[in-house]
Amino acid sequence: MPTPARQRERVSARALDEIVNRIVQERQATGAAGTDLLGLLLAARDENGGGGLSDAELRDEVMTLFLAGHETTATLLTFLFLGLSRRPDIQAQVHAEVRAALGNRAPEAVDLPQMPLLNACIQETLRLYPPAWLVPRQATGPVTVAGVPLQEGSNVSVNIFLIQRNARFWPQPDAFRPERWLGQTRAPGAFMPFGLGARMCIGNHLALLEAGVIAALVLRNSTLDVPGGGPTGLNADVTLGPDGPVMAEVSSES
Ligand code: HEM
Numbered sequence: 039m040p041t042p043a044r045q046r047e048r049v050s051a052r053a054l055d056e057i058v059n060r061i062v063q064e065r066q067a068t069g070a071a072g073t074d075l076l077g078l079l080l081a082a083r084d085e086n087g088g089g090g091l092s093d094a095e096l097r098d099e100v101m102t103l104f105l106a107g108h109e110t111t112a113t114l115l116t117f118l119f120l121g122l123s124r125r126p127d128i129q130a131q132v133h134a135e136v137r138a139a140l141g142n143r144a145p146e147a148v149d150l151p152q153m154p155l156l157n158a159c160i161q162e163t164l165r166l167y168p169p170a171w172l173v174p175r176q177a178t179g180p181v182t183v184a185g186v187p188l189q190e191g192s193n194v195s196v197n198i199f200l201i202q203r204n205a206r207f208w209p210q211p212d213a214f215r216p217e218r219w220l221g222q223t224r225a226p227g228a229f230m231p232f233g234l235g236a237r238m239c240i241g242n243h244l245a246l247l248e249a250g251v252i253a254a255l256v257l258r259n260s261t262l263d264v265p266g267g268g269p270t271g272l273n274a275d276v277t278l279g280p281d282g283p284v285m286a287e288v289s290s291e292s
Pocket residue numbers: 102103106107108110111114168169170173174230231232233234236237238239240241242244245
């Protein structure tokens with residue numbers, strides 16, 4: 039008899055499969071691949087003359103991108119809006135910066151360099167609340183890491199959360215201080231929300247672009263306030279999230 043937790047996992051996995059299959063089938067039914075990422079995957083052909091991706095391979099690729107790309111960026115935005123609602127002074131400056139860069143039009147990727155304070159807030163949010171806070175590795179052979187000998191098969195995790203709150207590199211490590219990013223250099227390896235090395239996040243530029251454009255779109259005409267300051271604890275699961283719902287009051291101007 040599966041445990042309730044295991045049953046919930048199965049239901050969630052089935053729901054995810056249904057979403058991903060629907061995305062793929064709807065596109066296949068249109069008869070045109072399209073020019074987005076799904077279109078590129080559908081059109082991909084083996085360079086040695088083989089065929090395209092099988093249905094199972096296509097499903098796996100879409101599922102990876104869906105899981106790796108969705109919750110991480112959504113969590114980043116949640117923490118960004120939470121942080122800005124706790125610092126109305128900084129939110130007002132970001133609002134002014136976004137208005138000055140855009141006026142009343144919608145943001146595009148090319149606008150982001152004109153918003154250094156917004157970008158600094160995003161970096162500072164990624165430092166304090168790295169959505170992928172722990173990256174696991176398994177030793178493929180005997181190795182010594184930081185003086186600790188490991189046997190083949192040992193599991194090790196890199197704790198990005200702790201690295202990015204290390205007081206040796208970050209004065210007032212627990213404080214939300216976006217200004218630390220403005221025109222300053224940082225120690226290599228002390229900031230790695232997208233990982234480092236061969237397995238670094240392939241979606242890092244897309245994530246920053248998505249987050250920047252969405253944040254600018256929201257903050258251009260609105261002020262966010264989370265009454266009571268919102269949850270203060272963290273839920274450290276596969277992704278790092280707040281330990282409760284974040285309910286914001288949104289005041290919009292025209
Ligand atoms: C704020 C948003 C994001 C954060 C913080 C984040 C973080 C990370 C981290 C830390 C890794 C490295 C894992 C490791 O070293 O084992 C990773 C890998 C990966 N990410 Fe992201 N990610 C984000 C957004 C995205 C997006 C938008 C996509 C794609 C649309 C994406 C796709 C991937 C994939 C496919 C990998 C695996 C790469 C590999 O193993 O070669 N991520 N991500």
